[in-house]
Amino acid sequence: MTDFYKLKTDKLFIDGSWQDSRSGVLHPVINPANEAVICEVVQGSAEDVDHAVAAARAAFRRWRNTSAVDRTELLNAIADGMERRKEDLIQAVSQALGCPAHICKWLHVEGPIYAMRYYAQHTDILDKTEKAGHSLVMREPIGVCGFITPWNYPLHQFVGKVAPALAAGCTMICKPSEITPLQDYVMAEIIESAGLPPGVFNLVPGAGPVVGAALSAHPDIDMVSFTGSTRAGIEVAKAAAPTVKRVTQELGGKSPLIITADADLEAAVRWGCEDVFINSGQTCTALTRMLIPAEHYDAAVAIAKNVAEGVTLGTGPDAFMGPLSSARQRDIVRGYIEKGLAEGARLVTGGAEPPVQFEQGFYVKPTVFADVNNEMTIAREEIFGPVICLIPYGDMEEAIRIANDTDYGLSSGVWAKDPESALPIARRLEAGLCFVNGGEFNYDAPFGGYKRSGNGREFGQAGLDEFIELKSVQLPA
Template structure:
């Protein structure tokens, strides 16, 4: 165990210094597995945001002129620091989110380390020019950025914003979720230790309606990148509109998973259930609507029931699923389970009652609903808990119609007899991401959604593009 109490959680990190907040209010970070307080984290104010933006704006004047090689060296040094403090990062995420540590390592930490090095390798793209007829096309950094990150994948989304911003030559202010801020403090210490110039990175934790709103509306911020609910994303965009700043949003999802008639049903249903149950269902890309051929439906229901009942809950090394992130989130998930029952869905496994032996902690049973129709609340709204809905279909045209009948379009999945057979179905799905036959998330590829799931992309080279302004230089013909 590492000692998280040594982190500077009573301070803000602004202009290369640990500083006091102008407000000084504290927010308790609660361990969802034990319901005990981990620590208090200071809350920033709009005045603190002003100071951080001022520092970032001043730093941008010189940071934007650094070479790609310099910025790549900083990113590699940050990745080295993440490797050196990996156990601390694992604990920081695990203890505040509730994800078992052995899963946190590969689900929450390994990928962000890889992504940091990925953007170090691509910083050179900022110095490349393209020819278009008699014009040159140059890339320049967008400027000062405000980052608002979520509680469910806190390090993942931190790196998905901070690493490409550094590679592009931007400066930034980061606001973590009040529930899971600890990994940002570890990252701030790492960033400080590698000597990133003062003001390039600033950390201002605090409440969304205060710090998040100040970042979104600030006239000296050129871009705001937000990950969270669609409802909150609308507020961010509304606050950003008067200053015409760039807005990048990764928002909600209610993603479909089509199992084709020729698929390996056992493998497909098992993978689909585990996709929903991992991270206790608190995954925006979770494939929570499982679409199954009607003539194999009951077989699929039995497989899903068995998988749910096999899931080990807890925080130890044999646990697959930890608690939900908070008491409030547990109540939200329980209310959706009750709603599913009241609307006529068949409860196959799980339910709203506390799991036996886990009365302490914000635990919920992995839950499976059958006989779900796509007009039910549990099929329309993002539950953000370990709840999956099985929906029958008569043919693939109907399956695709059901899949696309959603205001969201973040993720999707298809399991067919082989990957090649899945691609014609994939092309008809209205989603920015699709998992085929159990394919894994890829940090080299763009991530983002269609429709009300957001705009813009993170990760891959498209993630770097979000931080770039293109300049056309008209040369003599």
């Protein structure tokens, strides 16, 4: 894509057509690498939400009764459109988020295309019934859904909500982040071209306190799925509570990586650092607390320093790490770095000052802290930036205690001499995900957390089940 102004960013997509917003307000989308305005996107209002919900409610009466074959064809048509417009999707995410395009391709786009096709093969869920004694258990779609997606993995989370909802026969209203809304516009065009019936998919961008709040509280919305901060997730749940709608949340994390004494230290530390630095540290599952055996601690610190100082910044074909998503996020991360220094952590490399030759753009240096303890702010709060905390441990019992000593429970990691040795440790970690010896994210498996990291699951069969209501029909015995 060479011109983002070709997208209908001054319009909402409601009931199968591009429409004006009641608000008329536009919000700039900023390229965080050069601070230039890419385009302006309309901001929806509560009245726009009402309009979109009415369209989705009317469409649900028809869409829920479509055949599995029809829904499969439409989801595959959407996936085909994503393939055709892959470069548009890459550029839409890359330019608004700042992730280098060559990384954006595999990190942000190819997986969601796979996930769309995955759910195209699971549209028969409504046809499945089970006997339970003298009862018959049926499955029905939950209804009209409100989706609030984040700025850090915008297409990933869009597809993680939209694809299973479509497969299950639900209709929806989507609200992207104001920071990264462009891929949703590309997807709306793809969905329109695929021939999805009017009202099934609706796009209403806007501010969280306006559009997000209206979606959460709306009496005609049956489910809200939110991805974002724990603070905002609590507000969504509060707003949704009076209407007793289903709420699923994928929230924050402060995830540990336990490296065992018999692990390949070089491979483990390098992988752990790259896991944090990818996407500029703006990953909810990032393993930002690296737990290292005391006897290997100094060596691990040296490896982490080497990895961090070898990271190439920028957005070009050789870059590994781009800028932070916004000036606000950059300033938040710099504030945490200064807090770490004030609390006595040892700065191994990086720091709060701008990287050399990157005074323009929202860049932060890849930063490594050593001599961190689990009571420090940087070890307890989600920084959402390229900052790693190295924490020593004496034995495995201490490592597991430190790992689980957190309000969060989204992700975790273990690197041992082999996967079999890691599994007993993984079982003891209080987190919804565990990456063992560099295992990759799997779209076929459930994604979600424990504790203050949220509730509900996305992707895999479990992600589809979130959009289903169970009906028990009692037959004569």
